[in-house]
Amino acid sequence: MSHKKVPLLRLEPRAETARVMVYAAPLIAVVLTLIGGSVLFALMGFAPHVALYNFFIAPISDTYGLSELAVKATPLVLIAIGLSLGFRANVWNIGAEGQLTIGALFGGMVALALNDLTGWYILPLEIIAGVLAGMAWAAIPAFLRTRFNTNEILVSLMLTYIAQLLLNLLVHGVLRDPAALGFPQSKAFSDSTLLPTILDGTRVTSSTIITLLIVGIAWVVVAKSFVGFQIRVAGLAPAAARYAGFRQPRLVWMTLLAGGGLAGLAGIFEVAGPIGQLQPTISPGYGFTAIIVAFLGRLHPLGILLAGLLVALSYLGGEAVQINMGMPLAVTGVFQGMLLFFLLACDVLVSYRIRWRGTGQGAVTGARAAKG
Amino acid sequence: MSKSILSRVLGTAAAVALGLAAAGAHADGKVKAGFIYVGPHNDGGYSQQHDMGRLEAQKNLGDKVETSYVESVPEGADAERVIRQMAASGANIIFTTSFGFMDATIKVAKQFPKVKFEHATGYKTADNVGIYNARFYEGRAVIGTMAGRLTKTNKIGYVASFPIPEVIQGINSATLAARAVNPNVTMSVVWVNSWYDPGKEAAAAQALMDQGVDVIMQHTDSPAPLQAAAQRGFWGFGQSGDMHQYAPDAQATGIVDHWGDYYTQRIQAVIDGTWKPDNTWGGFAANMVNLATFSDKLPADVKAEALKVEDDIKTGKRHPFQGPIKKQDGSEVIPAGKTLSDDELSGMNYYVEGVIGTIPN
Amino acid sequence: MFLDTTGAIIAATIIAATPLLLAAIGELVTEKSGVLNLGVEGMMLVGAVAGFAVDSAGGGAFGGLIAAMLAGAAMAALFGFLTLFLLTNQVATGLALTMFGTGLSALAGQGFVGTTVPRLGKIDIPLLSQIPLLGPAFFSHDALVYGSVLITAAVWYFLYRTRGGLILRAMGESADVAHAIGYPVIGIRFAAVLFGGAMAGLGGAYLSLAYTPLWAENMTAGRGWVALALVVFATWRPWRAMLGAYIFGGVTIAQLHVQGMGVSIPPQLLSMLPYAATIVVLVIISRDATRVKLNAPAALGKPFLPTA
Known part of the structure; x- marks a missing residue:
């Protein structure tokens, strides 16, 4: 890639964010992805329009497909909402995957302990256990950061590996179903410990409704409440936040606990929902993918909802092109990467105007940029 | 050319839109066999051996069978959807090749009673679910x-x-x-x-x-x-x-691991209409090891x-x-x-x- | 016997740590310039497959290593273009880069599964390699092991003993100030990003050409993430990154030895040790808040747009 002294294009901040671009940017990104994807698929020897159809339309062309989109998007949105609070305040929890795992593990242990009972209180108990466990796991980086100044990126990431090994240890050991012939899995959860499905013939449970509620609550918190204001100020101008008397440690605690709690909730929702037991693999990387979802959604609850649906769709599409077209998963990975790059890149249009060299004010700063 | 692509699009669309449950013979008379892998199809190990078995069966049965696969399927909530999608896309027999797909296989099998399922290394069977493993x-x-x-x-x-x-x-x-x-x-x-x-x-x-x-x-x-x-x-x-x-x-x-013979036999049984759920645990003698x-x-x-x-x-x-x-x-x-x-x-x-x-x- | 085993454990530690060290030292330079690239895992994978491809196509091990650095740098260039020129969010772009790199490397590597190349040769340092214990432990390794130490030393020298290093660190402290003084912030950051990519690519190639001469999808198995954590562990200091890589590698190797001896501790608990040890050591290191703050790039992850 040649690197010219005078930039061909440069960005100029807009005085205020472009309303039109807030909505137009993702559309431009999608159009670019369709073009880029077509080229990629054609290069790989697949008919582009068939591939794009299978990617974006086939998976959701019936009720069941739509319901699966909800199933796949629910944990992504839930986790991303929690993470976005921290990211706004410059608290970098990248260990949601571990918090999810611990939430699933401890919520699941409660479910197993009460497996033979019936009663309305069982589900709330296991959900609370899952949330608390996720919060407890996130409390470790919170404590270490506020007390010992330890960087939460490292601690939360390392704790992810530890959580997965802990789950692995327990499902190979004490939690193993004696009837499972030595295979690492717990007993199946009984009906009273499982989230009931809300649509017959699908796997959609109340977890999707709760997630939508949480999106709404988060919207209010972020946009309207004083806490939301503190979070935003702490993220944008840490010094100003300190002058204003916002206590940084409290924000670290609050955002990490919120992120961990929601990740733990996603974890118990998975095991008490579509999975229905404890086993070594619970999440296919939701905790990491949710980080992308959070930023694609511009850290805004509604944006996160849309981003979560889009990312979930890209996974469903990846399965569809394999089944219907025999396209290797590797191509899907490249295509997903491309989609994300375009979405992220087009977001620049919201806050900036693109100026080409020689046009308008571009020439003015051209001279200054020549230094670079 | 463009016409055939179009008809394929429409065909796929129809199949997916109707959630077409496979009911035996397809219009073209082919039996469709689907495979679900836990790793990449070319992982140089476990999943690749299953894929080589698929290709061997494809070679042995030629025009009578059409195979497809989904690779790197996580053993969590995704497995059920992928298996179901495979069944809905018209597969007559589906091989789920990892232990972690057991419960998902059983669940989907209930919803698609006419599709045959074969689960590797597990222990749960049903009227349309057989199990197989190698010694x-x-x-x-x-x-x-x-x-x-x-x-x-x-x-x-x-x-x-x-x-x-x-x-x-x-x-x-x-x-x-x-x-x-x-x-x-x-x-x-x-x-x-x-x-x-x-x-x-x-x-x-x-x-x-x-x-x-x-x-x-x-x-x-x-x-x-x-x-x-x-x-x-x-x-x-x-x-x-x-x-x-x-x-x-x-x-x-x-x-x-050698699955080619087994896959060939089981798909042939579907073609012949003689498939029954079975519990196969074969070693050297069965040419599985x-x-x-x-x-x-x-x-x-x-x-x-x-x-x-x-x-x-x-x-x-x-x-x-x-x-x-x-x-x-x-x-x-x-x-x-x-x-x-x-x-x-x-x-x-x-x-x-x-x-x-x-x-x- | 005891000396032999100890020497072997140290040697195995160093080998296990080398890919981590290479990737971490590259990311350290990137982060010192104020850019956070979470795409290390993806860049390592692309480096691993590029190195393997060129080596097996007859380019030799050296050609493979060069190709791996170029491939890693090309991935980093994509990241740099998006984050530095289009001001995309660095965290999200880095994660997307890993997704992209995982797919791209799998796609590019399809023809190489099931093949191998000659393992990167060992170079015994004359005389030194004859010393009992120390010889096999430190002086009988492949070129990249020595290279990783030299690169660490060079990066340290560059960052703390040269004007260029001072400028680079200034970018990480405050891009606006650096820009006001007249430094080309974006150009320098872009160079730092490219270096990070090249080193990640080299770390990936260490896996596919030296550690386990083969290509397989996802063969880095999370090492890119560990490398990222090691930069934080190191509080952005090169020698500490090396220390961190060796601690992590050492605990990993030690737990395997403990298992081999038949000690009855669940292997899952033993496998947790490298991660737990990293946390504990970091807690001890970072208790001195002011020193950490001095080393951490203040502008890390923040976008920069030159203003007139």
């Missing part, structure tokens, strides 16, 4: 015999993945066979908590060799332990696929003995778990003259005498 421990008895002959330090090392019965059967089978020809042999086991992490597998093999082991066995999928043995001029044994090309001299032989290429450097008598063990197991003259078998503490599992039953093997959760350490639990 890998038969292969372990052969390589155990060879390792017992080849070791000079009388220490064999085993790079293991997860403590499930199948892996423990392999450790025990190899240890029993090795000690049958060389009573001084001990078996050291290192668990890497992964089916596939070349770096960690190599490090585990190195750690074992640093402790005096001079023959490496593995129940993980990458050729890294074998390569590590080759680097020091020691013997190793491949796993899943033939790893000959990775270490032509050092791979004494290896255990090769093969030995890999032998090293040219292997002493002729060791190779001859290995082939004899293979033959004896194949013909039923020998059983890898023939009494008397003792646990590590000396207590007897089974007396002389008897062999362990399939049920006893399925739940194996102890080490036999000669294995160092305890089973993690």
Whole structure:
């Protein structure tokens, strides 16, 4: 890639964010992805329009497909909402995957302990256990950061590996179903410990409704409440936040606990929902993918909802092109990467105007940029 | 050309939109077989062997079958959707090739009673769900015999993945066979908590060799332990696929999963309309377990003995778990003259005498 | 016997740590310039496959290593273009880069599964390699092991003993100030990003050409993430990154040895040790808040747009 002294294009901040671009940017990104994807698929020897159809339309062309989109998007949105609070305040929890795992593990242990009972209180108990466990796991980086100044990126990431090994240890050991012939899995959860499905013939449970509620609550918190204001100020101008008397440690605690709690909730929702037991693999990387979802959604609850649906769709599409077209998963990975790059890149249009060299004010700063 | 693409689009659209449940014969008379893999189709190990089985069946059955696969399917909530999508796309028979797909397979099978399902390595069956697995421990008895002959330090090392019965059967089978020809042999086991992490597998093999082991066995999928043995001029044994090309001299032989015959038979049964749920656990005799290429450097008598063990197991003259078998503490599992039953093997959760350490639990 | 084993453990530790060190030292330079690239895992994978491809196509090990650095740098260039020129969010772009790199490397590597290349050769340092214990432990390694130490030393020298290093660190402290003084912030950051990519590519190639000479999808198995954590562990200091890589590698190797001896501790617990140890050591290191703050790039992850 040649690197010219005078930039061909440069960005100029807009005085205020472009309303039109807030909505137009993702559309431009999608159009670019369709073009880029077509080229990629054609290069790989697949008919582009068939591939794009299978990617974006086939998976959701019936009720069941739509319901699966909800199933796949629910944990992504839930986790991303929690993470976005921290990211706004410059608290970098990248260990949601571990918090999810611990939430699933401890919520699941409660479910197993009460497996033979019936009663309305069982589900709330296991959900609370899952949330608390996720919060407890996130409390470790919170404590270490506020007390010992330890960087939460490292601690939360390392704790992810530890959580997965802990789950692995327990499902190979004490939690193993004696009837499972030595295979690492717990007993199946009984009906009273499982989230009931809300649509017959699908796997959609109340977890999707709760997630939508949480999106709404988060919207209010972020946009309207004083806490939301503190979070935003702490993220944008840490010094100003300190002058204003916002206590940084409290924000670290609050955002990490919120992120961990929601990740733990996603974890118990998975095991008490579509999975229905404890086993070594619970999440296919939701905790990491949710980080992308959070930023694609511009850290805004509604944006996160849309981003979560889009990312979930890209996974469903990846399965569809394999089944219907025999396209290797590797191509899907490249295509997903491309989609994300375009979405992220087009977001620049919201806050900036693109100026080409020689046009308008571009020439003015051209001279200054020549230094670079 | 464009017309055919269009019709394919419409065809796919119709199939998906209607959630077309496969009801036997397709318009083109082909039977569709779907495969679900837990790893990449070309992982050089477990999933690749299943994919080679798919291709073999495809070759054997030619125009009569159309196959497809989905790779790297996580063993969580996604599995059920992928299996269901496969069923809805018109598959007549679906092979779900990893243990973690068991419950998802059973659930989807209930919703698609006309589709046949085959689940590998599990234990739950249904009217339209059969199960299949290979007696890998038969292969372990052969390589155990060879390792017992080849070791000079009388220490064999085993790079293991997860403590499930199948892996423990392999450790025990190899240890029993090795000690049958060389009573001084001990078996050291290192668990890497992964089916596939070349770096960690190599490090585990190195750690074992640093402790005096001079023959490496593995129940993980990458050729890294074998390569590590080759680097020091020691013997190793491949796993899943033939790893000959990775270490032509050092791979004494290896255990090769061979699914082609089985897949061909089962798909043929669907074509013939004779498919019934079955519980298949086949070894050498069923051609589900093969030995890999032998090293040219292997002493002729060791190779001859290995082939004899293979033959004896194949013909039923020998059983890898023939009494008397003792646990590590000396207590007897089974007396002389008897062999362990399939049920006893399925739940194996102890080490036999000669294995160092305890089973993690 | 004891000496031999100890020497072997140290040697195995160093080998296990080398890919981590290479990737971490590259990311350290990137982060010192104020850019956070979470795409290390993806860049390592692309480096691993590029190195393997060129080596097996007859380019030799050296050609493979060069190709791996170029491939890693090309991935980093994509990241740099998006984050520095289009001001995309660095965290999200880095994660997307890993997704992209995982797919791209799998696609590019399809033809190489099941093949191997000659392992990167060992170079015994004359005389030194004959010393008992120390010789096999430190002076009988492949070129990249020595190279990784030299690169660490060079990066340290560059960052703390040269004007260029001072400028680079200034970018990480405050891009606006650096810009006001007249430094080309974006150009320098872009160069730092490219270096990070090249080193990640080299770390990936260490896996596919030296550690386990083979190509397989996802063969890095999370090492890119560990490398990222090691930069934080190191509090952005090169020698500490090396220390961190060696501690992590050492605990990993030690737990395998403990297992081989038949000690009955669940292997899952033993496998947790490297991660737990990293946390504990970091807690001890970071208790001195002011020193950490001095080393951490203040502008890390923040976008920069030159203003007139």
